[in-house]
Amino acid sequence: MQIFSEIAPGVDGIYVENTRFNTTLVSFNFFVPLSEDTVADNAVLPYVISSCSYDYRDYSKLNFKLDMLYGADLNIGVDKVGDMQRIKLAISVINDEYAFEPQTLIDDAVELLLSLVFRPAVENKCFFADDVEREKRKMKEHIIGEINDKRVFAKNRMLSLMFKDMPYGMSKYGTAEKVEGITGTSLYEAWQRLITDSYVRVQVIGKKLPDGLFSRVAEKFSAHRSIQRKVYPTAAPAPTADSVNEVTEYYDVSQGKLVMGFSSEVYGNDAYSLSVMTDIFGGGPYSALFENVREKMSLCYYCSASSVRNKGLLIVDSGVEVENAEKAVSEIVNQLELIKAGKFSKFIFEASKKSMCSSLKSYNDSIGALDGWYSTSVFEKTPKSPEEVSDIISSVTIEDVISSANGIKLHTVYKLLPAKEDK
């Protein structure tokens, strides 16, 4: 991995050389603070600028061009990374040697991506109404459609309760109402903020760094940016509570969902003991939750834990039958207490570390996973590679795990249960 620091103010480049893929990927990752006022505009913007541009005014023509580049994949993503909103525009394309006739596929794909980012279809500092309205409609449908997947819906609902009035509690897309309020002008302002004020990570993964790519990118950004970088990625720790916040909501479903949010005293970029502790608690099929809550006690059909190191946040996510919901809550808490007391086997401890190291090693086998890895590791100037993190995970001790577990405190319990009249 090579880092090209500050190729323009607030813009870093990363090149990960990887010879095993038939594909090359280039991604632009813009980081802006999560804010009620801008979150919806920032979320809709990448969909508008990736559907048409000054050079490809119509999205059918743009998609035709992508098809002609042998299915160049234009991947758009909006995510929360710490207290930042990450807007990703990535393109991946097969290497030139696979084209039917000699063609510079990678250069053409990079040129296309640059034109989408820097030459949007605008007039008088305003995006065109038909483009804006089309993408607003799709985004509103996406937001209200989240209820269609109860597992994701319940998890997001828990986060909004636990992080009430905090940036991390926001939906990464904003609300349908906020999306409705977007105009061509507000979107243009969002585009300007992205180009001038955000922190940017430009990543390239492939066999070869395309000639002059970072200098072209630097030139484009430098034209828009002042010397002082204005935005740095940040993440505030999860809140703690004196008493547990319990919320139950009822929907027309036959099976319930239970999501629990915990705060962790151990947090930050290097809080790898929290990652190992989370895996022992509810990672693989060897974990405490799978082994006991699902298998032995049959309280949940699925029950797993995940954590966000930078936020000091641990989440337990499960599917429960309504009559088991209360029992599941107490058993999940009980399993955590056992870990706090060091009551887990050395076998499980080793199994967790082996499983985590094995999956870390496999990051190098997926171009998309590598892109995701480096565009999430933005809280340190020099991101660690998956291999480096694997070495750190290997060195975590049982004492580290116990100490990490003892800093975990339940904050919110959210239950999504079948509507009462159905019972």
Place this chain on the structure above:
Amino acid sequence: MTTNVFKSEIIGESYTEVVLENGLRVFVYEKPDFDSSYAVFGTKYGSIDTAFSLDDGDVVNVPEGIAHFLEHKLFESEDGDAFTKYAATGAYANAFTSFDRTCYLFSCSNLFEKNLDILLDFVQNPFFTQQTVLKEQGIIGQEIRMYDDTPSWCVLFNLLEAMYHKHPVRIDIAGTVDSISKIDDKLLYKCYNTFYDPSNMFVCVCGNIDADAVTEKIKNGVRQSNCSEIKRYDAVEPESVVRSYVEKQLEVSIPLFCYGYKQPVSAEVTLYDSVCVNLLLKVLSDDASPLYKKLTDAGLINDEFDAEYFTGRGYAAILFDGESWDPRAVADAINSEVLRLKKDGIDEELFEAVRRDAYGLAIKRFDSVNGISMMLVDGAIHNYNIYDELEIIKSLTVQDISKYLRYFNADKSVLSVIKKGC
């Protein structure tokens, strides 16, 4: 033992197929640059195998969902469950059952041989008692209820139920709470002994491995074949659909739809057919197509819109699915576009664009060890070389794919909709 080597000049790689004395087919694809490896031990046995006989014996009818049930139970053995064994190596392990196959898999970045031993061991050593079967009925019952709450699952199975009169593809892969209550240990052993014979199975491996060593290990780790001939009794399926519209109410915001054309199946759908129909689907509804633009501009579809060619033993259908406030209008627009293509022909430029798109996607599939393993599984079940798709795409013309427009017959179509209750 026979060995076949398949090579691709396009990709610059090769893989081998070895057919062992017991009939087991072993496919090994070396990817020395990769860190991880992936292995699948599978059987040609899925949810549609509900009636069969062995060596011309009596026809056995089994409860729906038993293949999936067997998959769950196989992870347990007398000396502990397979997950615990994998936990000692750090491998990721899983299994799945679909209409025509059951596969057990793992991926790992070290201790490959040890993981392969675990895989060969637990799949070949069933252990069920009536007590463990009873417990599993509870767990799978919860899984079935979870699918009942999953709109994207319900919209597909409602469509299949409305499309097929008799073919077991119309039944949920996991069965029903009622059907799985009829499963006992004896029936499980009966199915196991029939379909988990090496002659009906395959192993597909891809990754940073030594092909000869892996093949030798598998050869030494599998048992003899006991079975001579499995006969499957598939009900004769009429060409018509059961009903053309089906609707269910669930907790959704925007209605979900699945619109499908039933295709009469006289012979097995070949890889060539499948590549042609998939290209035709791109011409028809890819995001560069006139139909996609028309539906998007009219506010009728969003990014969830998708199309697939859904095929297997004794069934084939062309499916479109997505979210829409007016699913009927989407179905009508698809039918109109099909009529237009039948009348005006396919645009040559668009055809060339989607041909390149399909080719690029096919090249990308060789960037992943699990992607390659899954292609090997498909190749093992349908008897094709996994590099053939690239050659077929390269050779196709507009005329080749136009012939398949006849499969889009509105008289044999079904619209399935999930919407919110009143």
